[in-house]
Amino acid sequence: MHALQLLDAAIHRFLLAHSIQMLRIIVGLIFLGFGVLKFFPGVSPVEELTIKTTDALSFDLVPGGIAIVLIATLECIVGLLLISGRGLRIAVYLLAGQLIGILAPLVLFTGRLFDGPHHAPTLEGQYVLKDLILVAAGFVVASTLPGLIPGADARPSMQQRGQPRTDWTER
Numbered sequence: 679m680h681a682l683q684l685l686d687a688a689i690h691r692f693l694l695a696h697s698i699q700m701l702r703i704i705v706g707l708i709f710l711g712f713g714v715l716k717f718f719p720g721v722s723p724v725e726e727l728t729i730k731t732t733d734a735l736s737f738d739l740v741p742g743g744i745a746i747v748l749i750a751t752l753e754c755i756v757g758l759l760l761i762s763g764r765g766l767r768i769a770v771y772l773l774a775g776q777l778i779g780i781l782a783p784l785v786l787f788t789g790r791l792f793d794g795p796h797h798a799p800t801l802e803g804q805y806v807l808k809d810l811i812l813v814a815a816g817f818v819v820a821s822t823l824p825g826l827i828p829g830a831d832a833r834p835s836m837q838q839r840g841q842p843r844t845d846w847t848e849r
Contacts, residue, residue, distance in 0.1 A: 710757025
């Protein structure tokens with residue numbers, strides 16, 4: 679039993695030390711990968727939905743081809759920032775903007791996203807739900823950044839009562 683407790687403690691220490699960094703890199707890779715797909719017409723499974731959403735949000739002022747390139751660029755920038763660990767505050771603010779684009783189809787095209795049997799999500803609906811999870815994961819990473827909220831104490835969090843530090847940006 680003692681060996682299992684030691685193993686459990688070692689795994690716990692490893693996760694405390696590396697899980698946020700792993701989450702940041704994996705979310706960055708996913709954003710980068712899906713962003714790159716959007717640069718190639720007909721490759722992204724949500725290209726049409728993305729264009730329709732952008733048309734609705736911009737009142738048809740932004741042509742679909744330009745919109746998809748802008749969104750692809752945004753997703754690639756977010757991905758690269760998360761992967762590199764640099765400019766994480768910029769990535770967080772871009773993710774907040776991305777959240778608007780993710781939530782918009784849920785409001786504008788609910789029927790299209792949940793048109794499966796018994797209102798199950800379609801492939802596009804699943805894609806949007808996946809995006810919500812990715813943004814939430816990005817916000818988890820953001821929660822470890824010291825001084826993210828304006829006016830808050832920008833000093834790194836202190837270890838209190840044996841609790842681990844939560845700001846993994848310090849090296």
